[in-house]
Amino acid sequence: MKSPMTSKAKEILKSHDIQPSIQRIKILEFLLTHRVHPSADDIFQTLSMELPTLSKTTVYNTIECFLKAGIIKPIHVNSRELRVDAFIEPHVHFTCLKCGKVYDVEMDKTSLVGKKTKEGHLVEKEELYLEGVCSECQKNGIIRKFKNV
Numbered sequence: 001m002k003s004p005m006t007s008k009a010k011e012i013l014k015s016h017d018i019q020p021s022i023q024r025i026k027i028l029e030f031l032l033t034h035r036v037h038p039s040a041d042d043i044f045q046t047l048s049m050e051l052p053t054l055s056k057t058t059v060y061n062t063i064e065c066f067l068k069a070g071i072i073k074p075i076h077v078n079s080r081e082l083r084v085d086a087f088i089e090p091h092v093h094f095t096c097l098k099c100g101k102v103y104d105v106e107m108d109k110t111s112l113v114g115k116k117t118k119e120g121h122l123v124e125k126e127e128l129y130l131e132g133v134c135s136e137c138q139k140n141g142i143i144r145k146f147k148n149v
Contacts, residue, residue: 023054039084093130
């Protein structure tokens with residue numbers, strides 16, 4: 001029996017005129033159910049056990065396809081790797097400077113999309129990235145000393 005997430009992944013792919021291959025379905029299912037902001041390598045490592053014929057090239061090509069279609073969005077947390085997020089509604093990301101994990105965080109903030117800046121620029125997209133030490137690293141005694149600049 002198909003899981004509800006498999007059906008949802010197929011619907012999303014079809015609605016974007018993307019042929020729902022087993023690899024694409026599994027990659028999208030993973031992104032929809034695991035809000036861990038994975039890199040292509042993370043996706044490959046996780047799914048290659050379930051799909052032994054999956055290649056890194058397929059993962060990279062699928063991510064590129066999903067990005068172009070607007071199914072997922074890129075998360076640029078550092079210059080070394082691209083991570084992706086299937087939750088495409090505006091939200092805030094927090095990156096831990098110790099463990100490197102990326103979290104979605106709840107913040108009270110007013111969206112600026114559709115509004116103009118003081119200089120008259122119209123905002124069409126916004127991204128907010130925060131950095132610091134996550135609660136897990138703090139619990140484990142890993143605290144970074146910040147200097148006031």
